[in-house]
Amino acid sequence: DAGVIQSPRHEVTEMGQEVTLRCKPISGHNSLFWYRQTMMRGLELLIYFNNNVPIDDSGMPEDRFSAKMPNASFSTLKIQPSEPRDSAVYFCASRTGTGGFYEQYFGPGTRLTVT
Amino acid sequence: GENVEQHPSTLSVQEGDSAVIKCTYSDSASNYFPWYKQELGKGPQLIIDIRSNVGEKKDQRIAVTLNKTAKHFSLHITETQPEDSAVYFCAAFMEYGNKLVFGAGTILRVKS
Numbered sequence: 011d012a013g014v015i016q017s018p019r020h021e022v023t024e025m026g027q028e029v030t031l032r033c034k035p036i037s038g039h040n041s042l043f044w045y046r047q048t049m050m051r052g053l054e055l056l057i058y059f060n061n062n063v064p065i066d067d068s069g070m071p072e073d074r075f076s077a078k079m080p081n082a083s084f085s086t087l088k089i090q091p092s093e094p095r096d097s098a099v100y101f102c103a104s105r106t107g108t109g110g111f112y113e114q115y116f117g118p119g120t121r122l123t124v125t
Numbered sequence: 126g127e128n129v130e131q132h133p134s135t136l137s138v139q140e141g142d143s144a145v146i147k148c149t150y151s152d153s154a155s156n157y158f159p160w161y162k163q164e165l166g167k168g169p170q171l172i173i174d175i176r177s178n179v180g181e182k183k184d185q186r187i188a189v190t191l192n193k194t195a196k197h198f199s200l201h202i203t204e205t206q207p208e209d210s211a212v213y214f215c216a217a218f219m220e221y222g223n224k225l226v227f228g229a230g231t232i233l234r235v236k237s
Contacts (some may be wrong), residue, residue: 014168043224053169053214053227066222101168113159114225116168 012036014117016102022123028090031120034083035104043103043114044077044087053101059085092124127152127219131228140237144205148215148228149197157218158198159225160189164211173200205235 015034023029035042043058057067059079067077074093079085089096099121105114128151138144150158156177161169175182175189175198182189186205191198202209212232216225 052229055224058224060223066224103168113171113174115171116161118168 014102014104014115016117016120020121024125026091029092031087031100033085033102039104039106041105042085045101047099094124097124127226129217129226129228131215135232137234138205140235144202146200146213146231150217152219154220155217159216160200161214162211207235207237210235
């Protein structure tokens with residue numbers, strides 16, 4: 011299996027621009043998670059989906075952030091408009107099962123720089 | 126809510142020595158505790174996990190122990206090698222919320 015796939019791997023954009031990050035979970039996994047990692051705040055859960063349905067978006071920092079999962083094999087995280095403080099590494103992770111203790115796997119991340 | 130404390134934040138050991146990282150959690154209902162290793166420029170990689178029905182699990186040079194009464198679990202790496210240098214994260218599965226809660230991470234440096 012190719013694992014969790016994220017694109018792009020690096021994104022540099024100017025403040026005010028729209029940014030879209032993409033994720034393809036592991037085939038057969040039905041839970042998908044978006045995390046943000048910074049030195050100051052560590053690994054933060056932004057939102058997660060079970061069976062393509064958003065379950066908990068309490069970690070989404072502001073209305074500028076939105077996430078969708080139109081089907082079981084694709085999800086996007088959008089920031090509009092972007093700000094310099096959004097600079098971070100964004101990870102997508104997926105897991106089989108919607109509850110209990112199932113192994114969760116991370117993608118390689120997207121390093122976002124907003125200037 | 127669930128909280129996971131991880132110590133130490135940095136750990137430096139000599140090659141061949143052992144390394145121990147400790148975590149405590151607050152939710153007594155937590156029943157799954159994975160450990161992740163993150164190398165520079167990569168995503169966290171699951172290296173070992175333990176479920177609440179066992180007290181210890183080993184996989185070659187790494188082992189994890191769990192004390193449910195005290196609500197703490199530890200990662201043990203024996204015979205450390207330079208390639209073990211990375212950031213290690215512990216996590217606890219929170220039944221309420223159905224998600225993993227991560228510790229802040231430990232930077233492990235293995236000196237050769």
